[in-house]
Amino acid sequence: MRRHLRVLLAVATLGLLVAAGSAGFSSGWGRVYVVRPGDSLWAISRANGITMAQLASANHMHINDILLIGRRLTIPSAHPAVRSAGSGDTDSGAVSAAGVGATTVDAWSFCSTFRPSAGPVGVIPALLAESPGRLALRPLFEEWAYHYDLSLPLLEAVAWQESGWQQGVVSPAGAVGVGQIMPGTARFISSELVGFPLDIDSASDNIRMAAAFVAYVAGIEGNNRCATIAAYYEGPRNLALYGVFPETQAYVASVEALIPRFE
Numbered sequence: 001m002r003r004h005l006r007v008l009l010a011v012a013t014l015g016l017l018v019a020a021g022s023a024g025f026s027s028g029w030g031r032v033y034v035v036r037p038g039d040s041l042w043a044i045s046r047a048n049g050i051t052m053a054q055l056a057s058a059n060h061m062h063i064n065d066i067l068l069i070g071r072r073l074t075i076p077s078a079h080p081a082v083r084s085a086g087s088g089d090t091d092s093g094a095v096s097a098a099g100v101g102a103t104t105v106d107a108w109s110f111c112s113t114f115r116p117s118a119g120p121v122g123v124i125p126a127l128l129a130e131s132p133g134r135l136a137l138r139p140l141f142e143e144w145a146y147h148y149d150l151s152l153p154l155l156e157a158v159a160w161q162e163s164g165w166q167q168g169v170v171s172p173a174g175a176v177g178v179g180q181i182m183p184g185t186a187r188f189i190s191s192e193l194v195g196f197p198l199d200i201d202s203a204s205d206n207i208r209m210a211a212a213f214v215a216y217v218a219g220i221e222g223n224n225r226c227a228t229i230a231a232y233y234e235g236p237r238n239l240a241l242y243g244v245f246p247e248t249q250a251y252v253a254s255v256e257a258l259i260p261r262f263e
Helices: 002-009 041-047 052-058 107-113 138-147 152-163 183-194 203-220 225-234 236-242 246-262
Strands: 032-034 072-074
Touching: 041 052, 041 246, 052 072, 052 246, 107 225, 138 152, 138 203, 152 203, 152 225, 152 246, 183 203, 203 225, 225 236, 225 246
Parallel strands: none
Antiparallel strands: 032 072
């Protein structure tokens, strides 16, 4: 067991970002990135505005490969994302043409066979436990999860995966705050789901927008949790049109494994 633990400490896997949110990386747009503890292929690609498929292809990898700490990754140029105007997609839904590959599957096929791994129940991420400022947001999650009749652990896990519960985070694509909400999505949520303007820069409003959008996509996906998470990532239109991309599959697996930590 000790030997295996040493091996685990020496690698950064594709799985959980339990110590930091996905926006916690600052690799910038340089050509070379050196893998650090806690990194994942998904988070590095998000931080650089590219898809996992693009990053893996540029480095002759499979998306499920283990990342050794210290490995030097080539960061390819970003490509414009394929989005549907007015779809209510979040920043997570930025899907590029390069993401459409042979391993893309329809949501029903993926979710009917997907078997999530489970993180330790009730053991919140260490970075959250050590951050009074982030812990102070929990009442807001509770308020809006209750308001929209959502699973609180689901909402908290999605937000942790998106930003590490950091309101000050802005993604390379322009998504803002705890729920990583795009300005266009904020307008859609405000006008179509809430009925009055919300402030994307307010932590309470940002969390409310994330909750409203999760509830919205849950309704579209028949309250299937796996499909709801995928739709939050891709946007419901992209999910219906293109299926579940490889990077979406990794995102769903990571959120699903985080959910028990917030129970």
